[in-house]
Structure formats: structure tokens, C-alpha cells
Amino acid sequence: MTQRCTRILPAGAEHPVPVDVVVLAHDQRHLRRKLLHLQHGEMVMLDLKEAVMLAHGDMLALDDGNVVEVIAAEEKVYDIRPRDRLHLIELAWHLGNRHLPAQIEEERIVILSDPVIRTMLEGLGASVSEANEPFHPVRGAYHQAGGGHSHGHSHSHGHDHSHGHDHSRGHHHHD
Incomplete structure (x- = not known):
């Protein structure tokens, strides 16, 4: 039977000894709902209320009281x-x-x-x-574990940065 995980224990928090590990690359650690394959062949259904960015050392709290450790892949x-x-x-x-x-x-x-x-x-x-x-990138404002914000930030990439100001002053180059 596949175990379920509905909450994350942050790295460094008090927790039981993990029964298994899941190894995930950085782009696989931003999750909300996913079937995860553990190192020893078992599966865990991650089913969180909102998406989180899992960090190396975070623990998946399973329904049976056990925990699984998240390991950052090389x-x-x-x-x-x-x-x-x-x-x-x-x-x-x-x-x-x-x-x-x-x-x-x-x-x-x-x-x-x-x-x-x-x-x-x-x-x-x-x-x-x-x-x-x-790889442990800085967790940005839009990727906080346990909540934070969604990716819905409005940020236009096609706008003009000049705003009528002379940006040439203060620019210098290092040789």
C-alpha cells in the first residue's frame, strides 16, 4: 500500500529517524501533489494543500508516523x-x-x-x-516552503527601463 504525506517537517526540526529517502534534483523539489519513488522501491503520494520548495534535509511526514528524508541530487x-x-x-x-x-x-x-x-x-x-x-538555490520570495506566494507575480518583461533618465552616468568598466 502506498503511504501518504500531507505535511513537511523542515530540515533541522525534531523528527523520528527516517525510514527511507527520496532523491530529487532542484527542479523536482517544487511540488504540491506527486507520486514519489523512494530509494528502496516504495512509493509515497505527496498531497499538500499548496506547493512548496523542498530543501535538502526536509522530512516527509507519512500517515503512519514515519518520515522520509529529502536528499538533493547531484x-x-x-x-x-x-x-x-x-x-x-x-x-x-x-x-x-x-x-x-x-x-x-x-x-x-x-x-x-x-x-x-x-x-x-x-x-x-x-x-x-x-x-x-x-544544487541549493536561494529560495526566492515566490518559492518559500510552507506557504509564501504563487508564481502569479505581475512583472512585465517587455517594458522600457529608460524612464527618460540618463543612465550613462555611474557606469564604469573594470579592466
Whole structure:
């Protein structure tokens, strides 16, 4: 019989020892209702009131009182290294401006592999190397676990950013 899960216990919370694990890539962790295949062959029907972004270490609370641990799968990513802290902020801005999921750390940024973005980042002076590791992007305002907002944000991408202002001042390039 397939177990059901109707609630999530956040990573780090007190919980029983997990009876199994489910390994999911970053784009498979945004869920509301789905049949999940556990590592040892069992299945769990995830049936939540609203969609959540599951994090590595979250626990699926099963109807029988047991829990299943969510594990972030290894993915092909880029390990992006800036020249310094300010450069890291500039790189993060460029990635955010393109609405790319990014894992931002003290010394590096991690994104999913994308050759076009790699070329852009290298053009901006970043060191980019390939890696295989779990991807933990920053949870944005529209992807909070346990609630938050839907994807229904109204944000026009076709609008004119000029607003009649002279944006040429303050722009400088680093060599």
C-alpha cells in the first residue's frame, strides 16, 4: 500500500529517524501533489494543500508516523569564483537580472550548467568551472516552503527601463 504525506517537517526540526529517502534534483523539489519513488522501491503520494520548495534535509511526514528524508541530487553545475566580494555581488546581480536560480555563498556562486551564461560570466571576469554536486538555490520570495506566494507575480518583461533618465552616468568598466 502506498503511504501518504500531507505535511513537511523542515530540515533541522525534531523528527523520528527516517525510514527511507527520496532523491530529487532542484527542479523536482517544487511540488504540491506527486507520486514519489523512494530509494528502496516504495512509493509515497505527496498531497499538500499548496506547493512548496523542498530543501535538502526536509522530512516527509507519512500517515503512519514515519518520515522520509529529502536528499538533493547531484547535478551538473558551474562553480563561479569572483575576483573579490564586490565582484561576487556584481555577478549575482547579473544572474538575478536573468531570473536564474543561484546558490550564493561567501566565496562563490553556483548555478546549473548553461554554456551561454558561462560565456557571459567569463566575459565579466569570473572563473567558471564545472562540478557535480547538489544544487541549493536561494529560495526566492515566490518559492518559500510552507506557504509564501504563487508564481502569479505581475512583472512585465517587455517594458522600457529608460524612464527618460540618463543612465550613462555611474557606469564604469573594470579592466
